[in-house]
Amino acid sequence: YxxxxxxxxxxxxxxxxxxxxxxxxxxxxxxxxxxxxxxxxxxxxxxxxxxxxxxxxxxxxxxxxxxxxxxxKLNGKPKELEQVHAAFVTDKFTTDGLPFELTLSALKDNSPCNINWGDGVIEELVLNKEAKVVKHNFIDAKVDKQHLVQIECVDIDLVKLPEVCGLIRFEACNADSPVKRLVLDNNRIATLDLTYFKQCEEISANGCYANEIKLPVTATLRKLSLNGNNITQIALSGYKKMEELSLERNKLTEIDLRQLNNLTKVNIEYNKISNLKLNGDYAKLSEMKCGHNAIPMYMLPEKKNMTVYMYAPQESYDIPEALINGYTVDLSRFNNLKGVTSNPQPTTYMWLTTDNTSTPIIKALHYDEKDGIFTFKLPETTKMYCSMQTSAFPDLASEAQNYHTKPITMKAVTNNIGNIEDNKAGIRICQLANAVTVSAKSDTTIHIYNVQGKHIASRSIKANEFVTIPLPEGIYIAKVQGMKYMKFIVS
Incomplete structure (x- = not known):
C-alpha cells in the first residue's frame, strides 16, 4: 500500500x-x-x-x-517429503532453550537436503562434505512430546545424533537409506534397531546401554563400535569387510571372528568372554585388546604382526569336567604356547591348596606329571588350584596378574589297604598304582619289610603330612615303634 x-x-x-x-x-x-x-x-x-x-x-x-x-478451515494434508532417507523418533528436546543439534554431511558439496522436524517445520538446506551442525528448537514443546524427524538427501553421508537426545527408535524410510556413517553415542535405549541402514560403512553406538542391537544385513560395514552396552551375543560372520571392531564393556561370553580376515583393530576388553574364535590367518591385525575377560590362556591368539597386544588380565580357568578323570587332570593344552614369542614355550605348573597358607602340592610326592597331564596320589581330600606361567604370555605371570585355574576338589586315593592296630599316630596306608602313600596325624617313623623279614624302606612322617613309597606287587609288613605289626598286600 x-x-x-x-x-x-x-x-x-x-x-x-x-x-x-x-x-x-x-x-x-x-x-x-x-x-x-x-x-x-x-x-x-x-x-x-x-x-x-x-x-x-x-x-x-x-x-x-x-x-x-x-x-x-484448511482441508489439505500435512506436507511430506518426497523421499525419506533417514528417520527417527525422539522425545527429549521438547522445551524452549534446548536445541536439537543434528550433525550432517554429504558425499559431495552442494547437496540439497530437507528435514521435516515433525513439528510442522520443514527446513531446506545445503550439505557439503564437511560436517554441519543443524540446530532446531521444537516449536510444539511439551513434556514427553514425540517427534518423527525425517531427512531427505540422496547424497547423505553422516548422520550424528546429539548425546542424550531421547532417541526412541528409527523408522522405516520410503527409499533406500544411503547413510554411510551413523553416530548415536550416549543415547540410552533398550533395543536399537539399525536394520534400515543397509549401505552403512561405519556405526558408532557407544554408551547406549542397549540390551539388544540389530545390525543391518550388509556387506559394506567396515567399522563397528558398540562399547558400553549390555549385549550378550553378536553375529559378525557376514561382515567380511570389517576392519575395526570395538565391543568393550558388554556382557559377551563368546565371539566368533573367523570370517573377518580384514580386521586391523579389535577391542573386546571388559566382557565375560571364555570362548574366542579367531581364524589363523589374521595377518592384517595390528591391534588387539582382549584383556579383562575369561579367555583361556591357550585360546589367546599369537602376536604375529600386532603392534598393540593387550591380553591381561584374564579370569581364572574353570577346568571342564571332561578334563578331570578320577585322579587325573589334563592341562596339556596350556603347554607349548607361542603367544608373544616366535617359538613354542613350556609352561610351569604349580598346584597349591586353597587354604590361607596356599601350601604347595609337591610333584612326585603328591602327583606325577607328564606333558601337562597330572595324576594325583593324595592321602586326604584336597581343595586346590593350579598356577600356570609361561614366557609366551609374560603379562599373565606377574604377581598381580598370576594366571591360574579355579579351585577343584581332588579326592584322596580310595584304596585304603590297612590301618595299624592301636593306631595312636593315626597312620593310614593307601595304594596308588605301584606305590603306597602313608599318612600320619603325629610325627612318627614307619618301617616296611617283606614277608621274609627283609627291610625294604623306612620313612619319617611329619604330623598331618604323608610320604609315598614305591613298592612292587607283594605282601608286606609295616611296623611303627610302640605299635603292633600290620600286614598288607600291594597288587
Missing part, C-alpha cells in the same frame, strides 16, 4: 475474533509465503485466521479487533 509492505501473521482461532492472541500464534517456520501466497506444512484441527498490518494504515490495527482475514 503506497509502496509499503504489509505484514501477515497467522493464528489459531479461539472463538474470540481477530484478537491476535500471542498464545495462538502459528510459528512462521511452519509455512512459506511468496507474494502473499501461503503454503502450510501442517494441517490444523480448528480454523485459523490471518492478521494483516501496514504502517500506512495504523487505524486498522485495533488492539481488540485487528484487520485481517476471517477464520478459514
Amino acid at each position: 503506497n509502496e509499503t509492505t504489509s505484514t501477515f501473521q497467522w493464528y489459531r482461532y479461539n472463538g474470540k475474533g481477530n484478537d491476535a492472541d500471542p498464545a495462538m500464534l502459528i510459528d512462521p517456520q511452519t509455512y512459506k509465503e511468496e507474494n502473499g501466497v501461503f503454503t502450510f506444512n501442517q494441517s490444523f484441527e480448528k480454523e485459523i485466521y490471518c492478521v494483516v498490518a501496514n504502517t500506512e494504515l495504523p487505524r486498522l490495527n485495533n488492539i481488540n479487533d485487528h484487520y485481517g482475514i476471517m477464520p478459514i
Whole structure:
C-alpha cells in the first residue's frame, strides 16, 4: 500500500475474533509465503485466521479487533517429503532453550537436503562434505512430546545424533537409506534397531546401554563400535569387510571372528568372554585388546604382526569336567604356547591348596606329571588350584596378574589297604598304582619289610603330612615303634 509492505501473521482461532492472541500464534517456520501466497506444512484441527498490518494504515490495527482475514478451515494434508532417507523418533528436546543439534554431511558439496522436524517445520538446506551442525528448537514443546524427524538427501553421508537426545527408535524410510556413517553415542535405549541402514560403512553406538542391537544385513560395514552396552551375543560372520571392531564393556561370553580376515583393530576388553574364535590367518591385525575377560590362556591368539597386544588380565580357568578323570587332570593344552614369542614355550605348573597358607602340592610326592597331564596320589581330600606361567604370555605371570585355574576338589586315593592296630599316630596306608602313600596325624617313623623279614624302606612322617613309597606287587609288613605289626598286600 503506497509502496509499503504489509505484514501477515497467522493464528489459531479461539472463538474470540481477530484478537491476535500471542498464545495462538502459528510459528512462521511452519509455512512459506511468496507474494502473499501461503503454503502450510501442517494441517490444523480448528480454523485459523490471518492478521494483516501496514504502517500506512495504523487505524486498522485495533488492539481488540485487528484487520485481517476471517477464520478459514484448511482441508489439505500435512506436507511430506518426497523421499525419506533417514528417520527417527525422539522425545527429549521438547522445551524452549534446548536445541536439537543434528550433525550432517554429504558425499559431495552442494547437496540439497530437507528435514521435516515433525513439528510442522520443514527446513531446506545445503550439505557439503564437511560436517554441519543443524540446530532446531521444537516449536510444539511439551513434556514427553514425540517427534518423527525425517531427512531427505540422496547424497547423505553422516548422520550424528546429539548425546542424550531421547532417541526412541528409527523408522522405516520410503527409499533406500544411503547413510554411510551413523553416530548415536550416549543415547540410552533398550533395543536399537539399525536394520534400515543397509549401505552403512561405519556405526558408532557407544554408551547406549542397549540390551539388544540389530545390525543391518550388509556387506559394506567396515567399522563397528558398540562399547558400553549390555549385549550378550553378536553375529559378525557376514561382515567380511570389517576392519575395526570395538565391543568393550558388554556382557559377551563368546565371539566368533573367523570370517573377518580384514580386521586391523579389535577391542573386546571388559566382557565375560571364555570362548574366542579367531581364524589363523589374521595377518592384517595390528591391534588387539582382549584383556579383562575369561579367555583361556591357550585360546589367546599369537602376536604375529600386532603392534598393540593387550591380553591381561584374564579370569581364572574353570577346568571342564571332561578334563578331570578320577585322579587325573589334563592341562596339556596350556603347554607349548607361542603367544608373544616366535617359538613354542613350556609352561610351569604349580598346584597349591586353597587354604590361607596356599601350601604347595609337591610333584612326585603328591602327583606325577607328564606333558601337562597330572595324576594325583593324595592321602586326604584336597581343595586346590593350579598356577600356570609361561614366557609366551609374560603379562599373565606377574604377581598381580598370576594366571591360574579355579579351585577343584581332588579326592584322596580310595584304596585304603590297612590301618595299624592301636593306631595312636593315626597312620593310614593307601595304594596308588605301584606305590603306597602313608599318612600320619603325629610325627612318627614307619618301617616296611617283606614277608621274609627283609627291610625294604623306612620313612619319617611329619604330623598331618604323608610320604609315598614305591613298592612292587607283594605282601608286606609295616611296623611303627610302640605299635603292633600290620600286614598288607600291594597288587
